[in-house]
Every structure is written in C-alpha cells, then in structure tokens.
Amino acid sequence: MIPEGLRYHTEHEWIRQENQTAVLGITHFAQDALGDVVYLELPKVGVEVRSGQEIGEVESTKTTSPVYTPVSGKILAVNEELKENPELVNQDPYGKGWIVKIQMSDPSEAKRLMDAREYGAYLKEKAD
Amino acid sequence: MSDSPRITVIGGGPGGYVAAIRAAQLGARVSLVEEREVGGTCLNMGCIPSKALIFNAEVVGLLKRAEEFGVRVISEPAYDVTRMLERKQRIVQTQVRGIHALLKSWGVALIKGRGRLIGPRAVEVTDTGGAVRRLEADRVVLATGSKPIKPTIFPFDGDRVITSEEALEPRVLPKSLLIVGAGVEGCEFGFLYQALGVSVTMVEMKNRPLATEDEEISSLVQREMNKRGIQLHLAVRVEKAAVESTRVAVTLSDGQTVSVDRVLVSIGRSMNTEGLGLEEAGVLLGKRGEILVDDRMETRAPGVYAIGDAVGKIMLAHVASAEGKVAAANAVAEGGSHSMNYDVVPAGIFTQPEIGTVGLKEWESVERGLNVRIGRCPFRALGRIHTMDEIVGVVKIIAEQETDRILGVHILGPHASDMIHEAAIAMRLGAKASDMAEMIHAHPTLPEAMMEAAEDVHGSAIHLPRRKVPPAGGPGPS
Numbered sequence: 001m002i003p004e005g006l007r008y009h010t011e012h013e014w015i016r017q018e019n020q021t022a023v024l025g026i027t028h029f030a031q032d033a034l035g036d037v038v039y040l041e042l043p044k045v046g047v048e049v050r051s052g053q054e055i056g057e058v059e060s061t062k063t064t065s066p067v068y069t070p071v072s073g074k075i076l077a078v079n080e081e082l083k084e085n086p087e088l089v090n091q092d093p094y095g096k097g098w099i100v101k102i103q104m105s106d107p108s109e110a111k112r113l114m115d116a117r118e119y120g121a122y123l124k125e126k127a128d
Numbered sequence: 129m130s131d132s133p134r135i136t137v138i139g140g141g142p143g144g145y146v147a148a149i150r151a152a153q154l155g156a157r158v159s160l161v162e163e164r165e166v167g168g169t170c171l172n173m174g175c176i177p178s179k180a181l182i183f184n185a186e187v188v189g190l191l192k193r194a195e196e197f198g199v200r201v202i203s204e205p206a207y208d209v210t211r212m213l214e215r216k217q218r219i220v221q222t223q224v225r226g227i228h229a230l231l232k233s234w235g236v237a238l239i240k241g242r243g244r245l246i247g248p249r250a251v252e253v254t255d256t257g258g259a260v261r262r263l264e265a266d267r268v269v270l271a272t273g274s275k276p277i278k279p280t281i282f283p284f285d286g287d288r289v290i291t292s293e294e295a296l297e298p299r300v301l302p303k304s305l306l307i308v309g310a311g312v313e314g315c316e317f318g319f320l321y322q323a324l325g326v327s328v329t330m331v332e333m334k335n336r337p338l339a340t341e342d343e344e345i346s347s348l349v350q351r352e353m354n355k356r357g358i359q360l361h362l363a364v365r366v367e368k369a370a371v372e373s374t375r376v377a378v379t380l381s382d383g384q385t386v387s388v389d390r391v392l393v394s395i396g397r398s399m400n401t402e403g404l405g406l407e408e409a410g411v412l413l414g415k416r417g418e419i420l421v422d423d424r425m426e427t428r429a430p431g432v433y434a435i436g437d438a439v440g441k442i443m444l445a446h447v448a449s450a451e452g453k454v455a456a457a458n459a460v461a462e463g464g465s466h467s468m469n470y471d472v473v474p475a476g477i478f479t480q481p482e483i484g485t486v487g488l489k490e491w492e493s494v495e496r497g498l499n500v501r502i503g504r505c506p507f508r509a510l511g512r513i514h515t516m517d518e519i520v521g522v523v524k525i526i527a528e529q530e531t532d533r534i535l536g537v538h539i540l541g542p543h544a545s546d547m548i549h550e551a552a553i554a555m556r557l558g559a560k561a562s563d564m565a566e567m568i569h570a571h572p573t574l575p576e577a578m579m580e581a582a583e584d585v586h587g588s589a590i591h592l593p594r595r596k597v598p599p600a601g602g603p604g605p606s
Contacts, residue, residue, distance in 0.1 A: 038519070041351055057351075060507060061519060 001028065001096050001120075007110050008119035012017035013093065015102075017110050022071050025098040026058065027088065029123055034060040037089040042078040045102065049075060050079075051109050055100065058089065067099060071109045077101040131155055135459050136251045136265035138243035140406070141168020142447030143436030144271030147229055149457035151269075152234040159263055160236050161243035161253050164226045168273055169437075170445040172220060175494070176297045178316060180216040181217040182478050185323035189480075207324060209301060216296075239263070244404040245270075248429045252405075267431045267459040269421060270411070271452065272404060274397035274437035281369060282308075282393050288371050289391045297578050300391035301326055306378055308366050310337035312477050314394035316347060319480040322356050329359040329376075329386055331366055338477065342489040344524060349479055349540070354521065356480075373435055417492060423467040425455035441468075444475055474552040476545025481521050484548025487555055488526055488537030499529035501599050503561060503585030505577040507541045509592055512572035518542045523581040523592045525551075525561055532560035532585070537578075547575055561585035 006014045012030035015022040031037065039059040049055050049069050056067040078100050082088060089097040104110065114122060132155050138150045148160040165172050184207065191205035191563065231238050234459040241255035251263045267279065276291035281291050295317055305321050307314045310332035322328045330337070330353070336346040337353065353360050361380060368379040369391055378386045399417050410422045410429035418440030425433045436448030451468055458464035468504030477483035493500045508519040521541025527534050537551035554564055565583035569575050583589040587599045 039351075039355055041354065059351075059520075061514070064506065094312065 001012065002115045002116045002123075006094065006116065007070075008116070008122075009068065009113055011066075011070075012016055013068060015069060015071060015113065017104075017107070020104050020107060021076060022073070022102045022104050023098050024067075024071075024100050024102060024108060025068060025093055026067065027119075028093050030065075031090045031093045031097070034058060034065055035062040036060055036119060037086045037110050038101065040086055040089070040120035042082070045075050047075045049073065049102065051106075066107050069100075069102060070107050070113055071102055071104050073102040073104040077100045078102045092099060133266040133460060133462070134241070135159075135163065135267050135269065135289070135456075136161060136263050137271055138245075138251060139168065139400075139436070139438075140166040140227075140238070141271060141273050141436060143447040144269065145231065145452075145494070146449040147269045147271060147435060147456045147459075148236045149230060149234050149431075150389055150453045152236050154457065154460040156460045158236045158237055158457075159232075159251075159265070160231060161239045161241060161251060161263075162424060162495065163240070165224055165241040166231070166238065167220070167224050168277075168445075171223050171227075173293045173296060175445055176215045176223060177220055177319070178292075179478060180219045181212060181296070182320050182480075184212050185320055185480070188333050189323060192279055193517070207301075209298065211514075212395045212446045213297065213299070218549050218572070238604065239564035242403075243430065244403060245409040245411070247405075248409045248432050255466070257474070258296075258511055267433065267462070268454050268458060270404065270406075270427070270432065271435040271436045271448070272400040272438045272439060272442060274440075276393070276401050277396050277398050278393065279395070281366065282391065283369065284393070285370050285371065288374075288376050289369060289393065291393055293319075294393050298324075303327060304329070304388040305390050305392060306331065306376070306388040307392045307394055309393070309395040310334075310339075310362075311394065311396070312338065314392070316478050317358045317392060317394065318353065319356070319478075322358050323480065327359075329361070329362055329388065331361045331380060333363065333365050337362075338359060338483075340489075341477070341485060342481070342524065342536070343491050344522070345483055345485070345538050345540055348520070348522065349483070352480065354482040358560055377552040396527050397437060397443060399440055401438060403531030414440070424458045424465065425451050425468060426458065430458075431462070434520070442470060442473055446475075447473060470596050472552050472556045474548045476548065478545070481518065482544045484544035484546070484551075485537070486548050486552045487534070487540065489536060490524075493526060493535065498535070500526050501527055501532075501561070501585050501601075503581045503583065503589070505576065505580035505584055505589060505592065507577050509541065509580065509589075510572070510574075510576050512574055512576070513541070515572070516542060523577040524546075525564070525578075525581045525585055527561040527585045534559055534561055534564065534582075537581075539577075540576070543574055547578065550578055 004079045012027045041057040052071045054066040055069045062119045135151045135156045136142045136159045138161045148158045152158045193199045241253040241546045243251045246252045256456040306329045310330045365381040419434040435451035435455045437443045454466045457466040474486040500529040503525045507513040507521040522540045526536040561582045569579040580589040
C-alpha cells in the first residue's frame with residue numbers, strides 16, 4: 001500500500017530521490033482524502049523553494065488543499081500532463097500523478113523524512 | 129402645474145434618466161437632454177451589452193462540457209459573431225425603447241443634443257445639426273458620465289488599439305488580445321475573449337488582478353485565469369505600444385515584448401466635464417476632475433446638482449441611479465435634505481465565475497486595525513453546486529469581533545451577483561453573523577453557503593470540518 005523506497009512528509013507528500021533530484025507527489029492517503037482532483041496550481045519552473053513552503057494547490061471536488069515541499073531547492077520540472085489530466089493524481093499518485101521535480105540544495109533534508117514503515121505508523125496514529 | 133419647478137437633466141444614462149423620472153414622479157416639469165442615446169454607457173456600451181456577450185460565452189461553455197452531463201452534442205459548438213452582435217444589439221434596443229416609453233409615460237421631455245449650462249438657471253442645447261435652443265430651468269442636474277481614459281502612449285485607432293467601446297463590437301475576433309489593466313472591466317473582457325477562443329494576455333501594474341477587491345477574491349480569480357490559460361503579467365507597466373502593419377508590439381517595463389493582434393486599454397475612466405460651462409456657472413471641480421458635490425448631490429452652484437460617474441464617487445450604474453434619486457428629491461423640494469449613503473453598495477463583477485461584493489474587504493479591515501472574524505464556505509461543500517457542476521467559489525463573511533455585525537461579504541461563484549443582495553440587506557439592517565446563521569435557508573440552494581459561512585464565523589458550520597485554529601472568541605454557536 002505504501003511504497004518502499006520513497007520518503008514521506010507529515011503533510012502527506014512523498015518524494016523519490018534520484019541523485020540530487022527529488023520527484024514529489026501526494027500520497028494515496030492524501031488523494032483519497034481529497035477526492036476527485038480537478039485542478040492543480042503548479043509552481044513555475046526555475047523557482048527556488050524552501051522546505052516546508054507551500055508550492056502549489058490541489059483542487060478537488062471536495063476541497064482545495066496546499067501542496068508543501070519537504071525539501072529545499074529549485075523547481076526543475078512540473079508535470080505538464082496534470083493540466084489536461086488532473087485525475088492522474090487519483091489514479092496513480094506514486095507514478096504518473098507526480099507533481100514536481102526539485103533540484104535539491106540540501107539532500108540531507110530528505111533523510112529526515114519518514115520511510116514507508118514510519119509513515120504507515122504515522123497514518124495509523126492519526127486514525128486512532 | 130405652473131408653480132411646479134422646471135428641472136433640466138443633462139445626460140440620459142442610468143443616473144440622468146432615473147433622476148428625470150423621479151423628479152417627474154415628484155411633480156416637476158422635467159427636460160432630459162441627451163446627445164447620443166438614453167441608457168448612457170451602461171446600456172449602450174457597458175453593462176448590458178457585455179453581459180449579453182458573456183451569456184453567449186456561458187452557453188458555449190456549457191455546450192462544450194455537455195458530455196459531462198450526459199448530453200451528446202452532435203457537432204462542435206461554434207460562435208456566430210454576427211448573430212451574437214445582432215442579439216446584443218436587439219437587447220440594447222429593447223431596453224432603449226423601454227426607457228423612451230417610461231420617459232414619455234412620466235411626461236419627461238427628451239431633448240436630443242449636447243447640453244451646457246448658461247449660468248445656474250439655464251441650459252443651452254446644441255443638436256447634431258448645430259441648431260441651438262435655450263431651456264430655462266429652476267434647477268439643473270448634471271449627469272454627464274465618463275469616458276475611457278486614453279493615454280497618449282497608445283496609438284488608438286479603433287481597430288488594433290481600442291477601448292471597451294470597440295471591444296463590445298468585435299466584428300472580427302482577433303487571434304490574440306492584450307488587455308492593459310486587470311481591473312473590473314479588463315478582467316470581464318479577459319474572461320469573455322478567452323471564452324470566445326481568443327488568446328488573452330493581461331498586463332496589470334498592481335501585484336494582483338482586481339486589486340481593490342478582497343485579496344482572496346483576487347487570488348481565486350487569478351487561479352481561474354491560470355486554469356483558462358489567460359497570461360497575466362503583474363506589477364508591470366506598458367512602456368510602449370506600436371502598431372506594426374497587422375500586429376501591435378507592446379513593450380513592458382520588465383523588458384518583455386508581446387506581439388498581439390489587438391490591444392484593449394482598460395485603465396479607468398475620466399469624468400465628462402468639458403464644454404459644460406461649469407466654471408462660469410460656479411460649479412467647482414476636484415483634483416481628479418470630478419464635479420464636487422455635497423452629500424445632497426448639490427454642487428457649489430446652488431440649484432445645480434450632479435450625479436453619477438461625473439462626480440466620481442463610485443463609478444457604478446446603480447450608484448448613479450441612487451444619486452439620481454437623491455438629487456431629484458432635493459431638486460424638486462428645493463433645499464430638500466435627502467442625502468446619499470454609500471455604506472452599503474453591492475456590486476457584481478462578471479468574470480467566470482462571477483463575483484458579488486459588498487462592504488469591507490479583509491485588507492481594509494487590516495488597514496483600519498479592526499478586530500474581525502472571518503467565516504468562509506466554499507461552494508463545493510454543498511450539494512446544489514455539484515448538480516450544476518460549477519464547484520469553484522466561496523462565500524466569505526467578515527464580521528466585527530466585538531459586535532458580530534457583518535461588515536463585508538465577498539462571493540465568487542455562480543450567481544454571486546444575485547446572491548450578494550442577501551448580504552447587502554443584512555448589512556443595511558445591521559445584522560450580525562449569528563442572525564444570518566440562524567436564518568433558515570432553503571435547501572438545496574446556493575445561498576446555503578451564506579448561512580454556512582455565517583456559521584463558520586463562529587467555527588460552527590455544519591458542512592465544514594472542524595477548524596484547526598478555532599476562531600477568536602472560541603468555537604461553537606454564539
């Protein structure tokens with residue numbers, strides 16, 4: 001259910017580290033809580049972001065919710081496909097539903113995030 | 129009849145014709161002088177024609193989404209601009225004829241021509257043929273309106289570089305349009321032209337669109353622009369605009385150059401006060417060129433009143449009409465003490481979705497150092513909006529913390545301009561957020577969001593999750 005090998009943020013974003021690059025998306029739990037995603041407000045490529053910063057917004061049929069980045073760096077790419085097909089966030093949150101790629105300025109930030117087991121425990125704790 | 133006052137109104141827009149009818153209702157003998165057509169900018173070149181075209185865009189917008197509703201449209205919907213403009217013109221003509229009939233029924237004499245004061249007690253009218261006649265008047269109401277500001281850096285030619293007047297007559301749609309100014313008019317045209325399939329770029333010198341509106345409304349509008357692909361350049365000015373054969377090259381203050389088919393300059397309106405004989409009659413102008421009036425709408429020349437855009441208080445048709453009624457009442461009963469109250473002025477902005485607004489904005493509450501509580505209800509929290517599949521939007525209520533009185537309400541969403549009047553009457557009667565919250569709202573309707581937002585002022589909206597941070601003064605029903 002919660003993929004191994006990714007890092008998880010308390011605000012329900014995941015990142016997949018590829019060398020200095022972090023691919024960021026929202027978790028299955030987050031997309032499920034949001035409901036059908038209808039639009040994503042994405043940052044501009046090239047913008048510098050700091051960890052904990054709001055970098056975009058997900059709009060669903062239920063609500064509008066910020067997207068945070070747990071790592072600092074520069075936006076390398078945004079998932080252009082989400083403009084036409086925002087439902088990819090629901091259908092494939094850990095794959096085709098990725099949101100941005102960030103060139104990390106401090107990869108140690110990623111290490112401080114939860115792993116799959118810890119995130120699973122975090123969700124369980126929140127549910128109780 | 130002979131002792132009833134003679135009143136001459138110059139300008140037949142939504143200020144002037146309303147003043148004329150009201151004065152006639154109150155027993156005056158009234159002449160209304162109009163150079164062009166009754167209804168003024170609002171009816172002929174503003175509110176009504178633009179809304180007619182915006183409705184076309186809505187119809188096509190719905191047709192394009194028909195499949196989502198389980199409706200099959202056999203061929204791709206397309207615009208027939210000629211018929212759209214004919215329809216718009218028919219709507220305007222019907223309204224113009226209606227005003228003619230009303231004026232006639234109240235015995236108002238409509239005099240075609242350009243009026244000017246000859247001292248405070250007479251008006252000279254020059255018709256299009258140059259014939260001049262003089263109207264004696266006991267009192268005069270100036271309702272001369274405003275016109276688009278046309279800065280000299282723009283080479284206006286009525287074709288490539290235009291104002292709102294030509295933007296309402298797009299015989300041929302441009303492929304690309306740059307709009308200078310993301311105020312109310314600019315934003316309305318931006319959404320309209322984008323919906324008509326035009327690639328729209330907007331340039332605004334402030335750092336947000338609709339910069340005088342509530343900041344949350346601005347950011348929602350900005351997001352809707354992004355969704356539709358409207359390019360928005362904020363905090364920049366136009367340095368230069370040059371017509372180059374069929375295109376216009378526009379240079380921005382950040383160094384960028386944009387090349388488009390057409391440029392619409394929408395940076396505000398200036399008051400029509402020239403050639404009216406104002407100075408000679410003792411009517412004074414303010415710094416912005418506005419006619420100075422007291423709260424009874426009387427100018428510095430006793431017996432001469434002024435209303436509407438020309439007095440530059442709030443440039444809205446319905447404000448002009450309200451001022452017209454006040455001026456008429458005071459003009460008929462000389463020295464009457466009716467006065468204008470601008471505390472509660474609702475307004476609609478016809479973006480997509482539209483906006484309804486009344487009273488204090490959040491940034492104003494900050495500027496004034498007021499303690500406020502804010503309640504919100506996104507429309508998507510409620511069932512009715514989902515049946516329409518137009519889920520974007522919010523009702524935001526700003527209430528004074530100490531008294532719970534509603535100070536401002538801002539709505540973005542379908543029918544927001546209709547819905548705002550519930551908030552306006554509530555404010556007019558000094559209602560509290562708790563009054564609004566306790567009033568039963570019919571289900572399933574859009575105004576339920578008003579009730580929920582009022583409840584949310586106290587953190588007790590039923591259809592919203594518990595707030596992470598409870599409102600000041602503690603959560604729960606008050």
